[in-house]
Amino acid sequence: MDKVKVLEKYLPPDAAPLIGRWIDYFKCEFKISRNRGTKFGDYRPPHGDKGHRISVNFDLNPYAFLVTTVHEFAHLHTWNEHKHKAKPHGTEWKLNFKRMMQPFFEKEVFPADIKRAIVSYLNNPAASSCSDLNLYRTLRKYDVPKESVITVEKLPIKAMFKLKDGRIFRKEEKLRKRYKCVEVSSQRVYLFSPVAEVELIPD
Incomplete structure (x- = not known):
């Protein structure tokens, strides 16, 4: 099956073509993963005979899946530029996350409250990772409720x-x-x- 068609099952449909292009451009192995209670996504830099690897949990709502995917691609881009010299969620990563989020803002992929939460998160140096509770809570509003x-x-x-x-x-x-x-x-x-x-x- 075409990768964009697969991505459309997990992402807002307007976002899927660009993520598909990123996977090809960065020669990245992109895996849709089982739920991991401790994290939404993961990036691993090239090692041995393996290239860039990104995984994102399958059960996130489309907006949380997209934010997590951009978060991990920003790690990849930062690694390409700085290798291990940049902090995981330091200035370089934040700059790349902000830049890579821009096309999705322009396409108006996100509801207004999520866009506000992302902008606030990016403008807040204290929020050093996706443990930002305001962003997390805003994304959670779009989850399908689970009983109990x-x-x-x-x-x-x-x-x-x-x-x-x-x-x-x-x-x-x-x-x-x-x-x-x-x-x-x-x-x-x-x-x-x-x-x-x-x-x-x-x-």
């Missing part, structure tokens, strides 16, 4: 919740940016991102 899945920040204090691996936790107070949660079986304390996806255990 909720983010930690929406749970009441003392609520019990379960992870995919079956471990059960109790939510405690917020400590700066993260929530203190206690694993029930071991009583060990863990810190959770406000937007970590969990399954609420009913009372």
Whole structure:
């Protein structure tokens, strides 16, 4: 099947042809990956007999898939220019991310709220990676709701919740940016991102 046709299943249709051209231009192996709870996408530079490799989780909504894809291509472009001399989300990467996002702004691929969140993220030096919560929350609004899945920040204090691996936790107070949660079986304390996806255990 034509790669653009495949990409149209995951991206906003207007964005697919350009991403297809980038894959060819950069001679990049582009993989649509299973869900990885800890990351949306991944870039690996050339190594041995392998060239550039990018993978993006299959289950992202089209806008999150596009933002993640551009994020990873900006890493690739930055590596081509600076190799290992540039910081992963440093000035060089930010500049490339901003430039590479521009064609999609011009095509008006994004809803206004996502465009605002991306612009705000790019203008905020403190937001050093895609852990920017405002951008993450804005993108999440376009997800198809999943039954029983909720983010930690929406749970009441003392609520019990379960992870995919079956471990059960109790939510405690917020400590700066993260929530203190206690694993029930071991009583060990863990810190959770406000937007970590969990399954609420009913009372």
